[in-house]
Amino acid sequence: MKKSIAIIAALAALALPMSAQAHRAWLAPTSTSLSGTDAWVGFDAGMSNGVFIPDHAAMNLAGLVITAPDGSTVAPENMGRARYRSTFDLHLTQQGTYRVANVMGGVIVSYKQGGEQKRWRGSEAEMAANIPADATDVVATRNNSRIETFVTLGATSTTALAPTGQGIELVPVTHPNDLVAGEAATFKLVRDGQPAADLEVTIARGGTRYRDNPEEITVRTGADGAFTVTWPQPGMYWVNASVRIPAQGQQLAYNAQYNGVVEVLP
Amino acid sequence: MRPLTLAASAAALGTFAAPAMAADLNVTVTVPQQTGAAYHRPYVALWIERAGAGQAAATPVRTLAVWYEVSNVAEGKDWLKDMRTWWRGLGRGMTLPADGVSSATKAPGRHTVSIPAARLRDLPAGNYSVVVEAARELGGREVVRVPFVWGRANTAQGTGRTELGAVSVAVTR
Numbered sequence: 001m002k003k004s005i006a007i008i009a010a011l012a013a014l015a016l017p018m019s020a021q022a023h024r025a026w027l028a029p030t031s032t033s034l035s036g037t038d039a040w041v042g043f044d045a046g047m048s049n050g051v052f053i054p055d056h057a058a059m060n061l062a063g064l065v066i067t068a069p070d071g072s073t074v075a076p077e078n079m080g081r082a083r084y085r086s087t088f089d090l091h092l093t094q095q096g097t098y099r100v101a102n103v104m105g106g107v108i109v110s111y112k113q114g115g116e117q118k119r120w121r122g123s124e125a126e127m128a129a130n131i132p133a134d135a136t137d138v139v140a141t142r143n144n145s146r147i148e149t150f151v152t153l154g155a156t157s158t159t160a161l162a163p164t165g166q167g168i169e170l171v172p173v174t175h176p177n178d179l180v181a182g183e184a185a186t187f188k189l190v191r192d193g194q195p196a197a198d199l200e201v202t203i204a205r206g207g208t209r210y211r212d213n214p215e216e217i218t219v220r221t222g223a224d225g226a227f228t229v230t231w232p233q234p235g236m237y238w239v240n241a242s243v244r245i246p247a248q249g250q251q252l253a254y255n256a257q258y259n260g261v262v263e264v265l266p
Numbered sequence: 267m268r269p270l271t272l273a274a275s276a277a278a279l280g281t282f283a284a285p286a287m288a289a290d291l292n293v294t295v296t297v298p299q300q301t302g303a304a305y306h307r308p309y310v311a312l313w314i315e316r317a318g319a320g321q322a323a324a325t326p327v328r329t330l331a332v333w334y335e336v337s338n339v340a341e342g343k344d345w346l347k348d349m350r351t352w353w354r355g356l357g358r359g360m361t362l363p364a365d366g367v368s369s370a371t372k373a374p375g376r377h378t379v380s381i382p383a384a385r386l387r388d389l390p391a392g393n394y395s396v397v398v399e400a401a402r403e404l405g406g407r408e409v410v411r412v413p414f415v416w417g418r419a420n421t422a423q424g425t426g427r428t429e430l431g432a433v434s435v436a437v438t439r
Contacts, residue, residue: 033350033353033354033358034344034347035343035344035345035346035347035353035357036341036343036344037340037343039344152358155358155359156358178354265350265354266350
């Protein structure tokens with residue numbers, strides 16, 4: 001029940017300017033590996049060309065879902081929206097790994113009515129009732145976007161990382177809070193719960209303002225959806241993959257995007 | 267250099283008979299003097315790492331000692347993560363404080379940790395390292411590895427350059 005409400009709320013979040021889609025969406029934590037009985041982590045969320053450089057647009061966090069180590073959903077605190085970044089805090093009170101994700105989905109329909117270009121957003125179920133009968137040039141696209149990161153208090157755990165089966169998701173082989181420079185890490189990408197084979201993955205390290213070479217890494221997933229990256233340096237890394245499937249018969253066109261952030265320690 | 271030579275000669279001896287004989291492990295760590303106004307004693311972790319064979323990486327085996335602000339019950343553990351290598355390998359899986367392992371931070375000087383044979387009786391003979399990691403508030407972090415052999419009397423030395431001084435390991439009969 002709660003989930004469906006969250007999804008409806010997330011649909012409103014799709015009201016992003018199209019121009020923002022060309023920019024990179026990132027949800028970046030202030031720390032990823034913590035010790036103690038409890039801890040606080042801050043998050044910045046924005047869209048910009050340089051990852052983690054807030055200079056373009058703040059992120060709408062209507063689809064924010066924080067999953068605690070025990071699998072329960074917990075609330076963010078101190079939510080705020082600045083010009084170029086949205087921020088919030090998470091109070092970690094459980095030992096283990098939290099998944100912090102801004103998930104948006106739904107259908108975008110563009111059509112013409114009486115020569116006028118129109119657009120409708122909503123859920124696939126409500127689509128038929130909301131597109132006028134005299135609409136022409138109807139183009140409907142199903143969208144799913146996941147923008148996420150992971151933080152761990154104490155020992156790593158995987159309960160919160162269980163895939164939901166919607167959109168592109170990252171399934172750990174290497175735990176995303178167990179990453180060290182010079183070591184290889186392997187993750188599996190799944191799309192709607194199935195291995196996302198032969199997908200291009202872009203990996204970008206933050207701090208591009210202080211160097212000339214973007215030093216991006218591109219890898220492809222194998223048949224099982226897995227990819228491996230050897231982290232060249234410590235830093236905060238953005239991991240991106242997307243799928244565009246054209247419409248086929250009754251099947252709507254489908255765009256799915258994954259934007260994860262992981263920290264690599266020295 | 268010396269520890270490397272030692273490790274090589276130990277490897278040349280081939281396999282060791284397990285379990286190890288009754289022996290104590292003594293580790294002496296020098297916490298160096300630091301200049302600067304804002305000095306805080308470092309957090310230090312000492313642990314045993316099993317040497318990697320062939321392509322396999324070394325594996326952390328057991329924490330011997332953790333020096334941290336034990337008296338600060340509310341926040342003392344918040345900076346254990348700054349000993350990154352230990353935290354990842356062993357620390358984050360532990361419950362602290364732990365008897366015989368955790369104690370207060372140490373002042374600059376030489377400090378010896380003696381691990382009685384009884385605590386290591388289930389450690390198979392073979393090639394290991396003692397790893398010492400120090401992390402200091404407003405300071406740096408350093409890791410020193412000293413390879414040693416468990417299964418016969420031997421000594422080995424290593425040294426840090428910034429956050430740690432001399433580290434010596436002695437396995438005594």
